[in-house]
Amino acid sequence: MGAITAKTNREAQRGNKKKAAAAPALKVILHLILWAVALLQIFPLIWLINYSFLKSGDFFGSGILKWPKSFEWNNYVNAFTYGSVPRFLLNSLMITTVTIVVAAFLALMLGYAFTRMEWKLRGPAMAFIMLGMIVPIHATLLPNFILFDKLNLIDNPLSLILPYIAFSLPISLLIISGFLETIPKSIEESAVMDGCSVFGVIFRIIMPMTKPAIATVCIMNFISWWNEFIMANTFLTSETFKTLPFSIMKFTGQYSSNYGAQFAVMTIIALPTVIIYLLFTEQMSRGITAGAVKG
Amino acid sequence: MHKLMSNRITIFWLVAPGFLLFLFMVCLPIIMSGYYGTTNWTGIGAYDFVGFDNYTKILFHDAVFWRSMLNALLLLAATLLIQHPIALLFAIFVTHAGKLEKWFRAIFFIPAVISIVVTSKMWVSVFHPNFGMLNKLLEGVGLSTWKQDWLGDPQIAIWCIVVVVMWQGFGYALLLYYAGLQGIPQDLFEAAELDGAGRVKLYTRVIIPLLSPMVRVAVVIAVTACLKQMETVFLMTNGGPANTTQFIGNYLYKTAFSSSLYGYGNAISVVFVIICLIVTMAMNKAFKKDVGEF
Numbered sequence: 001m002g003a004i005t006a007k008t009n010r011e012a013q014r015g016n017k018k019k020a021a022a023a024p025a026l027k028v029i030l031h032l033i034l035w036a037v038a039l040l041q042i043f044p045l046i047w048l049i050n051y052s053f054l055k056s057g058d059f060f061g062s063g064i065l066k067w068p069k070s071f072e073w074n075n076y077v078n079a080f081t082y083g084s085v086p087r088f089l090l091n092s093l094m095i096t097t098v099t100i101v102v103a104a105f106l107a108l109m110l111g112y113a114f115t116r117m118e119w120k121l122r123g124p125a126m127a128f129i130m131l132g133m134i135v136p137i138h139a140t141l142l143p144n145f146i147l148f149d150k151l152n153l154i155d156n157p158l159s160l161i162l163p164y165i166a167f168s169l170p171i172s173l174l175i176i177s178g179f180l181e182t183i184p185k186s187i188e189e190s191a192v193m194d195g196c197s198v199f200g201v202i203f204r205i206i207m208p209m210t211k212p213a214i215a216t217v218c219i220m221n222f223i224s225w226w227n228e229f230i231m232a233n234t235f236l237t238s239e240t241f242k243t244l245p246f247s248i249m250k251f252t253g254q255y256s257s258n259y260g261a262q263f264a265v266m267t268i269i270a271l272p273t274v275i276i277y278l279l280f281t282e283q284m285s286r287g288i289t290a291g292a293v294k295g
Numbered sequence: 296m297h298k299l300m301s302n303r304i305t306i307f308w309l310v311a312p313g314f315l316l317f318l319f320m321v322c323l324p325i326i327m328s329g330y331y332g333t334t335n336w337t338g339i340g341a342y343d344f345v346g347f348d349n350y351t352k353i354l355f356h357d358a359v360f361w362r363s364m365l366n367a368l369l370l371l372a373a374t375l376l377i378q379h380p381i382a383l384l385f386a387i388f389v390t391h392a393g394k395l396e397k398w399f400r401a402i403f404f405i406p407a408v409i410s411i412v413v414t415s416k417m418w419v420s421v422f423h424p425n426f427g428m429l430n431k432l433l434e435g436v437g438l439s440t441w442k443q444d445w446l447g448d449p450q451i452a453i454w455c456i457v458v459v460v461m462w463q464g465f466g467y468a469l470l471l472y473y474a475g476l477q478g479i480p481q482d483l484f485e486a487a488e489l490d491g492a493g494r495v496k497l498y499t500r501v502i503i504p505l506l507s508p509m510v511r512v513a514v515v516i517a518v519t520a521c522l523k524q525m526e527t528v529f530l531m532t533n534g535g536p537a538n539t540t541q542f543i544g545n546y547l548y549k550t551a552f553s554s555s556l557y558g559y560g561n562a563i564s565v566v567f568v569i570i571c572l573i574v575t576m577a578m579n580k581a582f583k584k585d586v587g588e589f
Contacts (some may be wrong), residue, residue, distance in 0.1 A: 136522070140321060269410050
């Protein structure tokens, strides 16, 4: 089914243009309905951005959206100062970057071993990793807390990076090996004839060719781990390595009445993933449907 | 070529890093949970081996555990009966949106990529009894008597959670159905007449039946997603009031870290994993025959 979807996708999209010629009145109604629900879906974003420019005193009253009397850029300044945004942003960047790069490398290596190499246990081994898609990350929180405690890794970025990579593997492997199966073997064969090693083949020939799949994997992993909260909340105890979502938690105590800055923080947390998603919608959609159909 | 491709040392170096990491971060914890689940450890100090006591207690005497399961079922029912039909309808609408097709698909998905911390916090403030947007809205349209402490009421809180989770997952369900529609051979659309009535018939008689493999996939995903629900609840109600919005993930977390019943929490973890495995495998098996035909 995955192959059919992938193959007909482009043809179908071309065909859609023809199909979309509906009666004008119907089309207007259709668009109105679509816009109404679309508005409901992006409302939080509009609301966050709107309120992030208001003065704290402006929040009360009856209006849902308000035109700011003057744009309160100060909220962003306060968000950066009280919300520890620069530090948490850097932590988030570091942790997600390491995670997505290593996860893509490991998944590529695994994918190559599972689709190209010949060994007896490859079927069961791949099925075993795929089981990881079923295991809820929440079930590993308690034992991993003890494990990291014993290894002295509590409050260490590794306590997030290691499980993040591990839980990225099943879906990443699925997407990369699915893509590898569509690449003809003849190019690799000639490279091997010329004396290239397997690792040479993977990193010099396969990696450039699998760029679209690797991009999909990286974007999907970026969005899920950038937003991850429960593990970060469990394994990090001090401020040193906390990630961006915790900026908002800083406002629950002392600065809790500083609503403007809270909304600025929320906007800062929400925007990166939305922008990355809008830039790479196609890759994301492809990855999600591929994962869903085969998983 | 064959010799190189079956070289054991190469295979070992390709597979070992990823496989070992997976083993240590995903499988080892579950085994550890199995062990701690047979003890009465509180997280610090000594502990006794209590055998299967925790497990029998979970399955036969733990009302909160069963409430968590019931909540997962409630959420699933709402997802399948309300969210999915609407998502399917809108997936069809989106394919007819012409130039804006891709934009609509992207916009509908946005709540799914915004951090749950942000969306949860937003919804908490929407439901706030004093200055929440929902109560203000009700007052604005003259329905002041409907005003509530939405998340504080044991009867209502779970439905608020259901609404939020449905809202957040809407784009995901839509995307699945949209992809399913893209996979349907184009000549089927062209063969049918495309005026209003003809189109409705085309969808109910031809297209939607053809989508059934994707519907099954979406159902499997919805079931596991409802079982695994945690973050939204953790951030919005933490299972309260009085455990009426409890889900297994949040319950095991709370049991271990707030109630200091570490052994018992681990036993819940193990039961959780087993339920997920059984449910997923049973569904895959039941659906496998038909999915293969597509």
